[in-house]
Amino acid sequence: MPTERITFAGHDGSQLAARLDLPDGPVLATALFAHCFTCSKDIPAARRISARLAAMGIAVLRFDFTGLGHSEGEFANTTFTSNVEDLISAAQYLAGRNMAPALLIGHSLGGAAVLRARAGIPTVKAVVTLGAPSDPAHVSHHFEAALPQIEEDGSAEVSLGGRPFRIGKAFVDDIAKSALSSAIADLKAALLILHAPRDETVSIDNASAIFLAARHPKSFVTLDDADHLITRASDAEYAADVIAAWVSRYVKLCPPAPPPGAPEGVVRITEADPGGFMQDIQAGPNHHLVADEPASYGGTDKGMSPYGFVSAGLGACTSMTIRMYARRKGWPLTNVSVDVCHDKVHAQDAGLVNDGKVDQFRRKIRLSGPLDQEQRQRLLEIADKCPVHRTLEGSAHITTELLS
Structure with a gap:
């Protein structure tokens, strides 16, 4: 996944640091990510969600708000x-690059911000919130003890997440009057709310309030026992998968024509976990899978193994080929199921004369329906004529090139 490091001018002219995560292929849509209160664009949840969306063709811009992370400006102001x-x-900025965002994603106070910002970004078709408060004033509990000093002195230094921040009176006054109910009711975009019932920072009641205030289409998905920052990799992966599946329903992803000689388009495999073996597999904008290895081989077993996918291809092609033949003949086939097992066996055990080991696929086919014995035998013969079967028995030609 290529990433551009960029800057753009914020609300007061300060240069804001950003990362634009791009697909390996064409950009089918663009998303804008808003991080949580006093966080940064580089928190694990933001990185994982951005990577997942980029794998399906959606570019994601994540940036540090004014005065945070690597951005210029004074946070206190x-x-x-x-x-x-x-x-x-x-x-x-994105619109100036012909990449106007169709999706907004906001985490915690960033979620409240995207709900308010939607009115000023007319190209947005869908909005996602993660652990967002229904009222921006909710964040004041992080520095409640300092509120009297802020009121008296105009600002105060507080510790948030173990780091010092100066909170100004303008911030406190602004969140006190920034109710979101009308903005949510008039969102004019599909809304996905992701929230953990045990979130100790922003209670689940906030998600309920946002959901009730919003008009349809709206969806509410639990993040189970995830923490507020979604720090566990498995929780970030789940949130990314939910967003990726949901957004394709509301954001039109128009894939380009497949390259010459590849009528099915390009299947793109992107490493999802450099510390393990998990891979994101994207076939166009509508089909996403995960490949992995079993735990015994150093993987996390979150997806089929590569040979599992080969076996699935053989079984699916076998079933389709049988169905097509029976349909053409008008035979009473009611159901087909195929079991496929793969193993490495000695060539002699497979009935071959060459030395060494070969791949053996054991295929068991079940045919349901009032078929006579002759029909059943013919369909068994047809199974050997499926294109994937022929590819595996033949000698496929594979070419490889290294891209810069």
Whole structure:
């Protein structure tokens, strides 16, 4: 997944640091990601979700709000409203590159910000919130003890997540008057709410309030026992999968024509876990799978093994070929199922004369319906004529080139 490091002007002209995660192929749509309160664009959840969307052809811009991470500006001078304005600035930057965002994703206070920013970004078709508060003022509990000093002195230094931040009175006043109910009701975009019932930072009641205030289409998916920052890799992976599956229903992903000689298009495999073996497999905008290895081989067993996919291809092609023949003949075949097992066996055990081991696929076919014995035998013969069967028995030619 290629990533561009870029900067653009925020609400006050400060240069905001951003990463634009791009697909390996054509950009089918663009998303804009807003991070959580005092976090950064590089938190694990943001990275994983961006990588997953990029694998399906959606570019993702994630940036540090003014005064945070690698962005310029003074955090003490920012407000919730300025965060919203930063988001609109980011959308305008993307539009200037002919990549106007169709999807907004916001984590925690970033979720509240995307709900408010939607009105200023007309190209957006879908909005996703993760652990978002229904009222921006909710974040004040992080520095509740400092509120009197902020009121008296105009600002105060507080510790958030073990790091010092200066919170200004303008921020406190702004979140106090930034109700979201009307913005949510008038969202004019599909809404997906992701929230953990045991979130100790932003309670699940906030998700309920957002859901009730929103109009359809809206969806609510639990993140189970994930923490507020979605720090566990498995929780971030689950959130990414849900978003990826949901967004294709509301954001039109128009794939380009397949390259010459590849009528089925390109199947793209992208490493999802450099520490293990898990792979994202994307076949066009609508089909996503995960490949992995069993735990005994150092994987996490979250997807089929490569040979499992080969076996699946053989079984699916066998079933389809049998169905096509029976349909053409008008035979009373009601159901087909195929079991496939793969193993490495000695050539002699497979009835071959060459030395060494060969791949052996054991295929068991079940045919249901009032078929006579002659029909059943003919369909068994037809199974050997399926294209994948012929490919595996033949000698496929594979060419490889190294891309820069």
